[in-house]
Amino acid sequence: MSRAPGHPALAPFGTTIFSEMSALAREHGAINLGQGFPDTDGPQEILDAARQAIADGRNQYPPFPGDPALLEAIAAHQARFYGLGIDPRDQILVTVGATEAIAVAMLAMVQPGDEVVTFEPYYDSYAATIALAGGVRRTSALRFPDFALDGESLRAAFSERTRLVLLNTPHNPTGKVFTLEELTLICDLAKEFDAWVVTDEVYEHLVFDGREHIPVASLPGMAERTLTISSAGKTFSTTGWKVGWVSGPAEAISALRAVKQFVSFSASGPFQPAVAVGLGLGDEVYASLASGLESKRDLLVEGLRSAGLRVAVPAGTYFVVADASPLGGADGLAFARSLPARAGVACVPVSVFCDDVDSARSLVRFAFCKEDDVLREGVARLSALAGA
Numbered sequence: 001m002s003r004a005p006g007h008p009a010l011a012p013f014g015t016t017i018f019s020e021m022s023a024l025a026r027e028h029g030a031i032n033l034g035q036g037f038p039d040t041d042g043p044q045e046i047l048d049a050a051r052q053a054i055a056d057g058r059n060q061y062p063p064f065p066g067d068p069a070l071l072e073a074i075a076a077h078q079a080r081f082y083g084l085g086i087d088p089r090d091q092i093l094v095t096v097g098a099t100e101a102i103a104v105a106m107l108a109m110v111q112p113g114d115e116v117v118t119f120e121p122y123y124d125s126y127a128a129t130i131a132l133a134g135g136v137r138r139t140s141a142l143r144f145p146d147f148a149l150d151g152e153s154l155r156a157a158f159s160e161r162t163r164l165v166l167l168n169t170p171h172n173p174t175g176k177v178f179t180l181e182e183l184t185l186i187c188d189l190a191k192e193f194d195a196w197v198v199t200d201e202v203y204e205h206l207v208f209d210g211r212e213h214i215p216v217a218s219l220p221g222m223a224e225r226t227l228t229i230s231s232a233g234k235t236f237s238t239t240g241w242k243v244g245w246v247s248g249p250a251e252a253i254s255a256l257r258a259v260k261q262f263v264s265f266s267a268s269g270p271f272q273p274a275v276a277v278g279l280g281l282g283d284e285v286y287a288s289l290a291s292g293l294e295s296k297r298d299l300l301v302e303g304l305r306s307a308g309l310r311v312a313v314p315a316g317t318y319f320v321v322a323d324a325s326p327l328g329g330a331d332g333l334a335f336a337r338s339l340p341a342r343a344g345v346a347c348v349p350v351s352v353f354c355d356d357v358d359s360a361r362s363l364v365r366f367a368f369c370k371e372d373d374v375l376r377e378g379v380a381r382l383s384a385l386a387g388a
Contacts, residue, residue, distance in 0.1 A: 009131040016124055017352045021336060030340035031370075031378040033300075034348040036172070036318045038369040042236035042278070043285055049277040050241075053270035060269060064261060066094025066245065067272035073279040074245050078228075082218050090250040093257055096267045098202045098231040098244040101256075102166075103129045104263060105198045105227055105246060108255040110135040114163035117154075121173050121353035121360055123200070126166055135163070139355050144321065144363055145312040147174045149182040158189050164196035165189075170203035170213065173350055173365040174321055175314020177211050187219050196252070197226045202234045202244075205286050207316040208294040217248070224249055227256075232275040234318070235289065237369070241271040293318070293368070296375060300368040303379030307386045318369040321350060325362045327386055332364045343385040345378050 021034035041047055065071065071088035078084040086092060095101040102125055110116060112134030118126055120139040130137050138157040140150060165186060169178040178186075190197050199216040207213045217226040231244035246256060297313075300320055304311050309322040329335030332349040340346045350363035368375060 007132065009134070010128060013124070013128050013131075017348055018124075021340075021346050021348055024337065024340040025346035028340040028344065030344045030346045031374055031381065032346045033366040033368075033370065033375075033378050034336070034346040036234075036367045036369060037239045038237040038318075039371055039374060040237060042238050043281060045281060046232075046236055046238065046274050046278040050270055050274035053273045058270045058273060061266050062094075062269045062272050064266050065257065066092065066266075067269075067276065069276040070094055070243075070245075070272045070279075073276035074247065077279045078215075078247065082215050084215065084217055084223070086247050087250070091253055092245055092247045093253050093260065094266075094272060095244045095246060095260065096264045097233060097242040098200060098229050099125050100242075100260070100264060101229045101231075101244045101246040102126065102198070102200060103132070104256045104259040105229070106130055106133040106135065106166075108259045109133075109196060109198070109227075109252070110163055113161065115159060115161040116164055116166055117157045117162055117195070118166040119149075119168070119171070120355055121350050122166075123168060123172050124353060126168075130166070136161070137355070138162070141354070141356055141359050142171070142174055142176060143359055144174075144323065145310070147171070147176040147312065149178070149185065151185055154185065155189060158193050158195070160193070162193045162195045164198055166198050166200070167216065168200040169216075170201075170207060170316030172203065172317055173319050173348070173353060174312065175317045175319050177207055177213060177315040180214055183214055183216060183219060187216065187222050190225065191221060195225070197222065198229065199226060200229045202229065202231045203317045204230055205235050206290055206293055206318065208290065208297060209315060211315050213316070227252055232271075232278060235286075236275070236278045237289075238271070238275075241268055241275070243268045243271050243275045296368040296370070296372065299372060300366060300375050300379065303375065304366065304382070307379060307382040309382075318367050320366050320368060321363055322366065323362050324364045327382070329364065330362050332360070332362050335362075336364055343381045345381050 025032040075088040106129040110133035140154040227248035233239035
């Protein structure tokens with residue numbers, strides 16, 4: 001009998017938790033506060049631009065590195081918001097969402113046995129793509145409720161085999177925004193161990209309470225060793241368009257292109273010029289995107305607290321992490337699996353994003369990128385469960 005199909009590196013991962021929780025939400029007619037997709041569309045200008053691109057026949061393969069208008073718009077965005085000078089011709093690669101950018105970065109930059117430092121809880125594709133590349137995952141834990149960086153733990157994760165650091169800020173699932181002091185420590189260690197930094201900044205414009213998102217590439221000595229990933233999906237509430245990008249030194253982008261050409265080549269033809277329009281929208285549009293989500297965050301945080309949960313108030317992203325113990329959720333995974341049937345609400349357990357499962361055993365993540373009425377109904381159902 002022939003060997004069983006499937007890549008052995010993926011054997012520990014199974015089906016993603018997002019697919020599982022969304023399926024349970026559909027099965028039980030539950031409010032889905034698990035998977036991070038908005039239930040409203042993004043700015044009208046972007047939607048209109050996509051319709052126009054379709055009408056104009058922009059429906060075939062776009063150029064492999066990316067639509068020229070989008071490449072120019074990404075470079076202009078980085079200069080406008082962060083003062084970064086990037087050549088759109090050879091320092092940017094457009095990808096099928098940020099998830100593909102992460103995957104091709106790992107496959108291009110990591111060789112078997114190389115170590116990759118990342119922070120847990122981590123977005124689940126990080127662990128899977130490191131494994132596919134043959135890398136060894138080394139983690140430093142961010143712990144509830146403040147999720148502060150542990151400098152001693154972080155230094156212990158580095159070694160002479162460290163190839164790169166995979167960093168996410170603003171951070172999913174915790175909602176943490178790394179401070180300048182924390183980023184400086186990460187960068188100092190990367191330079192000390194001659195490591196690359198791959199930084200996932202998809203929530204860069206979704207930061208609250210007057211905090212500032214600091215791109216790693218903007219810090220001293222980091223532009224030449226940093227690959228920066230972002231996407232239109234989170235910023236403009238167009239997650240289904242799957243338009244992401246990665247920018248950095250030309251030689252590294254060339255290495256990523258060598259992988260991507262055999263993965264997807266190119267995609268999202270009419271959506272790429274539409275995203276270019278979005279990146280050029282005024283400051284007031286970007287401000288409204290963050291302020292609208294900030295009010296939704298406050299609504300959900302207040303509601304979860306009223307239902308008896310202990311909550312970590314996020315500084316950015318779409319997500320709130322809460323301790324489910326007061327509602328019988330000492331085991332967050334079991335709690336999340338039962339919640340759609342018990343309360344008609346879906347969430348995501350945080351422990352599945354951790355190597356140290358006990359550090360997040362009772363934690364669950366709720367998404368607040370939903371209509372206010374949906375959030376209120378979700379909170380009402382959780383409160384009813386608490387009072388049952």
